[in-house]
Amino acid sequence: MEEVLDVYEQPYNPQRPQICLDERPCQLIDDVVQPIPMKPGQVQRQDCYYKRNGTCVVLIALEPLTGRRIIEVKKRRTKKDYARFMKKVEQSYRKAEKIVLVQDNLNTHNPSSFYETFSAQEAFDLSQRFQMIYTPKKASWLNMAEIELSALSKQCLDRRIGNTEALAKEVYAWAGQRNRKKATVSWQFTKNKARNKLDRHYQSIRN
Numbered sequence: 001m002e003e004v005l006d007v008y009e010q011p012y013n014p015q016r017p018q019i020c021l022d023e024r025p026c027q028l029i030d031d032v033v034q035p036i037p038m039k040p041g042q043v044q045r046q047d048c049y050y051k052r053n054g055t056c057v058v059l060i061a062l063e064p065l066t067g068r069r070i071i072e073v074k075k076r077r078t079k080k081d082y083a084r085f086m087k088k089v090e091q092s093y094r095k096a097e098k099i100v101l102v103q104d105n106l107n108t109h110n111p112s113s114f115y116e117t118f119s120a121q122e123a124f125d126l127s128q129r130f131q132m133i134y135t136p137k138k139a140s141w142l143n144m145a146e147i148e149l150s151a152l153s154k155q156c157l158d159r160r161i162g163n164t165e166a167l168a169k170e171v172y173a174w175a176g177q178r179n180r181k182k183a184t185v186s187w188q189f190t191k192n193k194a195r196n197k198l199d200r201h202y203q204s205i206r207n
Contacts, residue, residue: 003133004102004142005191012065016131017096019089020062021103022145023077024152028053030162056164057081058152058171061089062145067182069148071175073168079113083126086114090129098131104143105134144185151178 007018030051038044057077061070070089074081093099103109110132114123135142156174161167195202 001136001139001142001194002191004135005189005194007100007102007133008064008144008187009190014095015097016100017063017093018065018100019093019102020064020143020145020148021086021089021101021109022060022062022140022143022149024058024060024149025077026056026058026157026161026167028055028162028164028167029160053162056167058149059085060145060148060152060175061085062148062185064144064185064187067184068179069175071171073164073171075164077108079108080117082108083113083117083123086130087118087126090126096129099129100133101130102133102135102143102145104140105137109134144187147185148178151183 010016010018012018030053057074059072059074059081063069070092072085072088074085090099111123111127114126117123118126140146152171152174156170157167161170
């Protein structure tokens with residue numbers, strides 16, 4: 001936890017950009033009966049019945065200090081999907097010396113995914129571009145990308161979307177708008193606050 005919080009306390013450095021990565025599964029839900037459009041004095045009316053069309057996954061890399069986000073919609077969450085997305089992130093920060101990456105401790109989120117996707121040399125070169133820092137188990141709330149995915153859910157995915165293509169169109173439009181606004185995250189939970197709030201856990205470790 002303190003390693004993650006220490007990253008968040010560092011000032012902005014374009015040579016070592018801080019990136020938070022996360023993913024969100026999305027259900028594809030379509031209407032059975034076409035909704036009745038809204039009209040003056042009446043909201044849109046939607047039937048309670050719906051059909052499921054499977055799922056897809058939204059991958060997001062957020063740079064909290066600059067309000068920049070890279071986002072992609074995939075049909076599934078595999079090691080190769082993760083590796084290709086990380087390649088896209090790396091190419092967006094070519095001038096950086098090292099990309100400081102905060103991510104959850106998932107089975108796909110490690111350099112082995114690179115080796116299953118690219119040649120050994122390319123996988124090694126890509127892995128060297130990142131300093132990977134993992135949130136503790138059961139503490140994914142430490143990942144600032146979760147805040148951004150929450151905003152995505154409330155502002156964009158708050159309605160029925162029946163297929164991957166339509167969802168991707170909405171998500172990319174949302175991300176473009178957020179990037180133009182340079183919407184940042186103001187993180188307030190510091191190491192000192194953690195030590196005060198979670199003092200009993202520190203004491204249990206010492207004992």
